[in-house]
Amino acid sequence: MAEVSNKQPMTGCGVAKVIDSGHQNFRKGDLVWGMTGWKDYIGWILIALILNFVGLPGLTAYAGFYEFSVVLLFLPSTIFLPKFDLLKDKYGFDEAFNYKEEHDLDKALKRCLPDGIDIYFENVGGKMLDVVLLNMRLHGRIPMCGMISQYNLEEREGAHNLIRLITKQVRMEGFLVSDYFPMYPKYRDMVLPFMREGKITCVEDIAEGLENAPAALVGVFSGRNVGKQVVLVAHE
Amino acid sequence: MAEVSNKQPMTGCGVAKVIDSGHQNFRKGDLVWGMTGWKDYIGWILIALILNFVGLPGLTAYAGFYEFSVVLLFLPSTIFLPKFDLLKDKYGFDEAFNYKEEHDLDKALKRCLPDGIDIYFENVGGKMLDVVLLNMRLHGRIPMCGMISQYNLEEREGAHNLIRLITKQVRMEGFLVSDYFPMYPKYRDMVLPFMREGKITCVEDIAEGLENAPAALVGVFSGRNVGKQVVLVAHE
Numbered sequence: 001m002a003e004v005s006n007k008q009p010m011t012g013c014g015v016a017k018v019i020d021s022g023h024q025n026f027r028k029g030d031l032v033w034g035m036t037g038w039k040d041y042i043g044w045i046l047i048a049l050i051l052n053f054v055g056l057p058g059l060t061a062y063a064g065f066y067e068f069s070v071v072l073l074f075l076p077s078t079i080f081l082p083k084f085d086l087l088k089d090k091y092g093f094d095e096a097f098n099y100k101e102e103h104d105l106d107k108a109l110k111r112c113l114p115d116g117i118d119i120y121f122e123n124v125g126g127k128m129l130d131v132v133l134l135n136m137r138l139h140g141r142i143p144m145c146g147m148i149s150q151y152n153l154e155e156r157e158g159a160h161n162l163i164r165l166i167t168k169q170v171r172m173e174g175f176l177v178s179d180y181f182p183m184y185p186k187y188r189d190m191v192l193p194f195m196r197e198g199k200i201t202c203v204e205d206i207a208e209g210l211e212n213a214p215a216a217l218v219g220v221f222s223g224r225n226v227g228k229q230v231v232l233v234a235h236e
Numbered sequence: 237m238a239e240v241s242n243k244q245p246m247t248g249c250g251v252a253k254v255i256d257s258g259h260q261n262f263r264k265g266d267l268v269w270g271m272t273g274w275k276d277y278i279g280w281i282l283i284a285l286i287l288n289f290v291g292l293p294g295l296t297a298y299a300g301f302y303e304f305s306v307v308l309l310f311l312p313s314t315i316f317l318p319k320f321d322l323l324k325d326k327y328g329f330d331e332a333f334n335y336k337e338e339h340d341l342d343k344a345l346k347r348c349l350p351d352g353i354d355i356y357f358e359n360v361g362g363k364m365l366d367v368v369l370l371n372m373r374l375h376g377r378i379p380m381c382g383m384i385s386q387y388n389l390e391e392r393e394g395a396h397n398l399i400r401l402i403t404k405q406v407r408m409e410g411f412l413v414s415d416y417f418p419m420y421p422k423y424r425d426m427v428l429p430f431m432r433e434g435k436i437t438c439v440e441d442i443a444e445g446l447e448n449a450p451a452a453l454v455g456v457f458s459g460r461n462v463g464k465q466v467v468l469v470a471h472e
Contacts, residue, residue, distance in 0.1 A: 147402070156397070157396070158394015158396045159394055159396075159398055162383070165380055165409065168410065169409075169412060173409075174401035174402035174406055179405070
């Protein structure tokens with residue numbers, strides 16, 4: 001994973017439109033996506049805007065579940081209070097809670113999942129992971145793609161319950177979505193019909209203008225966004 | 237994993253000799269092994285003694301490596317100072333150190349393994365695991381069968397570097413040797429020729445008498461044993 005450098009533009013995934021092209025694979029007007037960085041224009045003269053479900057978050061979910069797992073039982077709300085209601089009321093989850101609002105995470109997990117957890121998609125880390133470990137079932141799986149609660153801490157919280165990986169024979173494995181880029185066409189062909197049928201819904205939180213991208217990013221860490229944080233760099 | 241109960245004999249693996257049998261599969265004089273518990277005699281009237289390499293530790297190593305891994309690069313000394321010299325001088329390991337004697341475990345690891353770790357067989361836990369995580373290589377593997385440094389702590393040490401599982405795409409997975417008991421004949425057929433040829437060596441630390449088993453067990457946690465701690469319950 002590349003570190004963020006002061007001297008380089010921020011990395012980021014973008015959707016862009018080709019304005020001009022000398023490359024045979026790209027024509028004026030084509031829509032493309034990729035790791036564009038936070039830019040108005042990139043190499044082949046493009047306008048970039050940062051995007052949602054058909055891009056990285058969806059591919060990450062696809063890779064994590066289709067590579068590691070069988071059935072999704074539980075996805076904790078990694079987001080802010082008003083949002084976890086959406087998960088139950090609008091998006092059909094059986095249970096949801098906000099890990100930032102619960103005094104006793106172990107109690108919250110046992111309330112929502114009295115029989116324990118088969119698969120936990122790790123993107124939170126810290127206390128949340130530690131309590132999840134206490135509630136994993138035999139032969140559970142923990143695909144890990146991030147630990148958002150830990151990125152900005154001076155000292156990361158420790159996981160004290162790793163011994164449960166042994167007693168419950170759990171697999172915990174990290175992955176980077178970039179390894180699954182070659183799988184993108186397969187993922188897209190699976191997911192687009194679901195989107196057309198309304199079986200998969202995208203929620204986007206749109207910030208307008210590249211100048212608002214830094215504040216939007218900061219908001220993601222406090223959970224201000226509702227849905228995938230998108231930055232609209234330019235209208236078509 | 238069954239908890240130890242005050243009212244039941246300690247669990248343990250034993251080698252035993254059949255004194256008498258009404259079962260068609262066992263005859264007087266047969267040697268058998270299994271989870272006998274800490275007993276002089278068990279169900280089918282046996283005398284038990286607790287055993288070493290052909291039993292659980294060997295099967296654990298076999299399961300961990302043949303199930304999870306390809307090549308062993310590194311095995312830390314989980315044992316006491318006089319013993320890790322044995323690992324290099326007598327048993328042919330390239331490098332070894334005693335995690336209880338090193339002030340800076342990260343430095344010790346980098347000294348022994350400057351290119352990092354591909355496979356770490358976890359049986360220590362705590363600070364050792366935390367530093368190992370900092371030194372894992374891309375797509376490394378951590379089979380976990382125990383965490384001896386953590387069993388007797390009031391509060392277990394935390395692992396603060398789990399994010400390395402993501403950035404290095406490492407798999408960490410716990411297992412219990414009891415799941416691999418059906419694999420025992422296969423393991424035995426592989427390992428016995430190596431033992432006869434002297435390619436695999438057993439080191440046993442023998443305590444005589446079942447009454448000395450508790451003290452021998454306590455010694456394991458402080459690292460007093462050199463080799464597998466065996467309790468000789470009865471001579472043939």
